[in-house]
Amino acid sequence: MQANLMKKIRRLSKKTKQILNAEYLPEVDVGLTGYEGALIVFLVHKADKSPTAKDIQEEFHLSKSSVSEALSALESKGYLKLVASKEDGRKKDIVLTDLAYQHAEKAGRAIARLEKRLVEGIDPAKLAIYEEVTDLMLTNLGGKQ
Numbered sequence: 001m002q003a004n005l006m007k008k009i010r011r012l013s014k015k016t017k018q019i020l021n022a023e024y025l026p027e028v029d030v031g032l033t034g035y036e037g038a039l040i041v042f043l044v045h046k047a048d049k050s051p052t053a054k055d056i057q058e059e060f061h062l063s064k065s066s067v068s069e070a071l072s073a074l075e076s077k078g079y080l081k082l083v084a085s086k087e088d089g090r091k092k093d094i095v096l097t098d099l100a101y102q103h104a105e106k107a108g109r110a111i112a113r114l115e116k117r118l119v120e121g122i123d124p125a126k127l128a129i130y131e132e133v134t135d136l137m138l139t140n141l142g143g144k145q
Contacts, residue, residue: 016118024110028103031077035060037107039070040079040096044104047096079103 021034028037042059043051056067071094074080079100082092119127 016114019117020110020114024114025107028106028110032103036070036074036077036079037103040074040100041104041107041111043080043094043096044101051094052091053094074100 017034025034025037032040039056039060042056046055053064053067053071056062056070057064060067062070071080071082071092075082079097081095081097083095085091085093
């Protein structure tokens with residue numbers, strides 16, 4: 001049972017990623033990796049809380065250098081600006097541009113359409129059980145829900 005469960009989790013993850021990349025994301029933005037797109041959406045959703053590089057490290061389980069590289073790439077593509085922090089000169093504040101907000105809106109619509117397709121025809125009670133079970137699995141693995 002458990003080996004089969006892991007196989008199904010991998011297959012579901014891989015298939016949703018393939019469909020998202022092939023069918024939905026091309027209409028969102030060209031020139032961004034899936035990771036960069038996800039990072040922009042994360043930053044937009046956390047914009048009111050002034051997200052930091054540390055927040056990104058924790059959310060995406062990345063090293064400090066990987067986050068720094070990703071932010072620099074997004075800055076060079078015009079999605080954000082890194083500005084010296086007024087509170088701590090050693091830190092940079094992440095300032096999102098209009099382009100980032102436009103991307104997040106398009107990506108959000110694409111993801112919502114994929115999620116709708118994913119759960120089509122599934123009883124809401126079964127979906128509630130699925131969410132409860134996956135939350136428990138994440139807890140078992142020491143992850144956030």
